Amino acid sequence: MRLLLTTLLLLSSLNAESGILDIKWPKPNPQHQKPSTPYPSVLTEGIKKTKLPVYIPNSFAYDKKMVVVANKDFYTISFLLQGATFMVSGDRTFQKSVTTSNSGFQKMMKASSNVEFMEEEGMRSANFNRHGVNYELLIECEQPKTDTRCKEDTFIRKLYSRLIMVGGRP
Amino acid sequence: MRYFLIAFIALALTACATKKNTKVEQTWKGKGFTYYPSGALKPSNSGRGRKGDNYIYAPNIRFPLAYAPAYINSQVYGIGGQFGARGSLCDQRNYKYPWKDNYCEKRTRGMPLCPSGVGHQGVDIRAKDCRNNTHYAVAVEEGVITYIGSYSVKLRGTSGRTYRYLHLNSRSIQVKRGQRVWRGQKIGRVSNNMGGTKTSIHLHFDIKQTIRFGSYSKSVYVPPYSSLVDAYKRLLRGKP
Numbered sequence: 412m413r414l415l416l417t418t419l420l421l422l423s424s425l426n427a428e429s430g431i432l433d434i435k436w437p438k439p440n441p442q443h444q445k446p447s448t449p450y451p452s453v454l455t456e457g458i459k460k461t462k463l464p465v466y467i468p469n470s471f472a473y474d475k476k477m478v479v480v481a482n483k484d485f486y487t488i489s490f491l492l493q494g495a496t497f498m499v500s501g502d503r504t505f506q507k508s509v510t511t512s513n514s515g516f517q518k519m520m521k522a523s524s525n526v527e528f529m530e531e532e533g534m535r536s537a538n539f540n541r542h543g544v545n546y547e548l549l550i551e552c553e554q555p556k557t558d559t560r561c562k563e564d565t566f567i568r569k570l571y572s573r574l575i576m577v578g579g580r581p
Numbered sequence: 582m583r584y585f586l587i588a589f590i591a592l593a594l595t596a597c598a599t600k601k602n603t604k605v606e607q608t609w610k611g612k613g614f615t616y617y618p619s620g621a622l623k624p625s626n627s628g629r630g631r632k633g634d635n636y637i638y639a640p641n642i643r644f645p646l647a648y649a650p651a652y653i654n655s656q657v658y659g660i661g662g663q664f665g666a667r668g669s670l671c672d673q674r675n676y677k678y679p680w681k682d683n684y685c686e687k688r689t690r691g692m693p694l695c696p697s698g699v700g701h702q703g704v705d706i707r708a709k710d711c712r713n714n715t716h717y718a719v720a721v722e723e724g725v726i727t728y729i730g731s732y733s734v735k736l737r738g739t740s741g742r743t744y745r746y747l748h749l750n751s752r753s754i755q756v757k758r759g760q761r762v763w764r765g766q767k768i769g770r771v772s773n774n775m776g777g778t779k780t781s782i783h784l785h786f787d788i789k790q791t792i793r794f795g796s797y798s799k800s801v802y803v804p805p806y807s808s809l810v811d812a813y814k815r816l817l818r819g820k821p
Contacts, residue, residue, distance in 0.1 A: 498728050520799060545798060552731065
């Protein structure tokens with residue numbers, strides 16, 4: 412399958428193009444969109460122009476020290492934890508378009524909507540596609556070889572399970 | 582039948598690539614720069630590279646170190662590395678051409694573009710010499726700094742690609758989260774920073790971009806080597 416992906420990417424190199432992904436917006440969820448306590452302005456102002464569903468783990472939604480970097484096409488929100496940094500990001504752009512009718516390749520791309528938990532240079536990440544948007548969660552530790560948050564998937568899996576939509580607009 | 586055809590095409594491409602990958606490119610325009618082709622991992626037991634993929638995934642980026650010379654080769658399998666010949670990481674033989682691709686080098690990380698399905702997500706680059714916290718890494722493209730962690734910095738270029746710089750000295754970081762940077766702007770100095778666990782003195786550099794197929798898409802770490810060869814030639818030419 413990977414050889415197939417390699418081949419298709421090589422053959423499709425002349426079809427390179429970039430653009431905006433189609434987003435399938437979720438139905439409004441009052442619980443997510445209208446929290447009992449307003450989110451801090453650093454969050455609401457930071458993602459005001461972002462044209463994709465914005466997710467963060469619920470336990471971080473009220474952290475006033477978060478740093479938001481965003482525009483209409485992407486957002487990255489990072490949080491300083493004790494001995495670690497956590498980041499959540501979403502991006503609605505693509506840089507390469509592959510055109511093929513091959514069913515095997517299509518099957519592999521469909522599988523990409525499943526979340527992938529990975530080890531990345533001592534960090535832990537979760538990568539997934541939701542509503543047509545690509546998201547990433549990442550935890551980076553000051554002590555990557557001994558901190559269990561970066562040695563194991565448990566912590567990143569927990570954060571993934573606690574994602575809530577806090578904003579974004581079509 | 583369809584799978585037979587696909588396998589045939591793949592084998593044909595691999596065969597072509599293998600033939601091309603057996604020798605080092607000759608000295609480049611009198612600058613002394615030589616490099617092994619993309620995907621030709623050295624030593625051969627260091628993993629299976631993407632042989633034959635010379636596609637430039639990030640066209641016209643600036644080279645991520647401020648100046649030449651710089652050396653792309655393995656940290657793990659190089660002299661002094663975990664699986665390399667005995668010696669110092671600062672051995673002069675680690676600071677010589679030809680360049681050796683190390684994208685897809687043996688790792689346990691899931692990598693859909695690597696032939697084995699796992700591998701190194703980017704390439705390791707040594708600066709001019711082994712001095713710590715001396716040589717600057719710079720922005721490869723105009724963009725915005727989206728993230729700074731214990732030992733990593735992420736730059737999202739205006740192209741939408743995300744470039745990751747690892748192991749810069751934390752105190753040398755010249756940028757802040759949310760800061761717009763221009764191409765060639767200093768980011769920080771190359772070091773052995775990996776949080777509390779030190780690594781060798783080098784820059785790990787990788788490129789993440791999204792591939793779309795119909796209504797599906799996937800963000801992947803793409804091969805950076807060919808893009809960097811191209812960028813390095815421009816740097817040597819004095820037009821980074």
